Amino acid sequence: MKLNKKREAEILKAYNAYWESYLKSDMRTFASLLDSNCKIIGSSEFDVFDDKKSAVAFYSATENLVNGKAEFRNRKIQLIPVDDDVMVQEFCDFYYFENGEWNFYSSGRLSTLLHKKEDGWKIIYQHGSLPQAKVLEGKPAATEKIKLENKALREAVKLSNVELQHKNKELDIEASLERVRARTMSMQNSEELAELVATVFTELNRLDFALTSCIIWINHAESLTAEMWVSSTEMNKPPEPYFIKPFRHPYFKSVINAWKEKNKKWVYEMQQGEKEVFQEQFFKEIGNIPALMKNALEAPRRVVYSASFYNFGALEIIGTEKITDEKFEILHRLGKVFDMSYTRFNDLTQAEALAREALIEAALERVRSRTMGMHHSDELKQVINVVTEQFQHLGFKLDTANFITNYSETDGDWWISTPGVPTPARVHCKATDILFFRNLAKAIREK
DSSP states (O other): OOOOHHHHHHHHHHHHHHHHHHHTTOHHHHHHTEEEEEEEEOSSTTOEESSHHHHHHHHHHTGGGTTTTEEEEEEEEEEEEETTEEEEEEEEEEEEEETTEEEEEEEEEEEEEEEEETTEEEEEEEEEEOOSSOEETTEEOOHHHHHHHHHHHHHHHHHHHHHHHHHHHHHHHHHHHHHHHHHHHTOOSGGGHHHHHHHHHHHHHHTTOOOSEEEEEEEEGGGTEEEEEEEETTOOSOOOEEEEOOOSSHHHHHHHHHHHHTOSSEEEEEOHHHHHHHHHHHHHHHOOOOHHHHHHHHSOSSEEEEEEEOSSEEEEEEESSOOOHHHHHHHHHHHHHHHHHHHHHHHHHHHHHHHHHHHHHHHHHHHHHHHHTOOSGGGHHHHHHHHHHHHHHTTOOOSOEEEEESOOSSEEEEEEEOTTOSSOEEEEEEOOSSHHHHHHHHHHHTO
């Protein structure tokens, strides 16, 4: 690349804006001048970054160490073309503000590589270095003081880095909780509980839980039954509910005790022998468990069940190792959100039951009304059509609806109503000695 005055002015404008925004902690401008895949190497082990995101996060967390407290003086800048890029080489003196006055800190060198993008010049590589021996005007600098300052700075940076990691982790956790909350509040019917369980499984994986399966246990105390929703990496569809009555095994004894005590941190470990015996009985009780889920549960030789218990039941994960107390806290927080979710699920279920009952009553009323409006026996056909229509309104999937009159054990009149056909067909049918007619006769006798 050939440099001219216009291009040099563009490069120096971007370069000076980069350092000015850094020294003033203008992180928005600072970030805008970095390429997303930039590499930054500072003068300590703590400020080495492989991308824009990590660099901006670090400098944002440590801006109080620089803002208004540092200056570059005696700057000597040289632009060096490197293929399609430009290296800005700078030698300067670093000054810091302390005890109400500016003090010389060190001489140093800055190497910054810029690349022209569509929206201007961006820093793709930057390296700063300070010499080990600091000398000013032939006199030794206060090296002990500088060492102490360096140590204090490193400790401050380390502390800020730890705090930043904690803040980022908490933001990740809260984001996962919010996604579960949002999915909860968007539920329109109880069938969406399956998608909500899958969302919980996804968020646990997003938060670095090492798990093979995630189980939502819902306790139905009145029927002594546990409703189980299982989501795993092996399953390629939303989970379905399975029901099981706890059988005689230490696992279920432990689960029931934990339920009663609302245990926040429950762990049960199974080795291969106990695991095989337990799963054989477990699969037998479940009956219709999918092969993929069965394979996922059978795979590890050793499993660790970890759960947190709530009002509805428990949020349980299955893995091969025990989880940390920190992970248990996250599990408990997710479970609390799901506890709220299950309350909404029950509200929706009750609302659906009321709505369903209202639909049934409306269908019955239409049939009653048409029946009471009959004036001739021929109008039975219209009544039969109304009944067939109400079956369809209530979600019955049928090819025909058959109505039998004048039935004896030998024959009867069959009215065959087909959806979409305006008039039902009337057929006189004689019974034969087959199981269907024998069962039909028995059902009629016994009402």
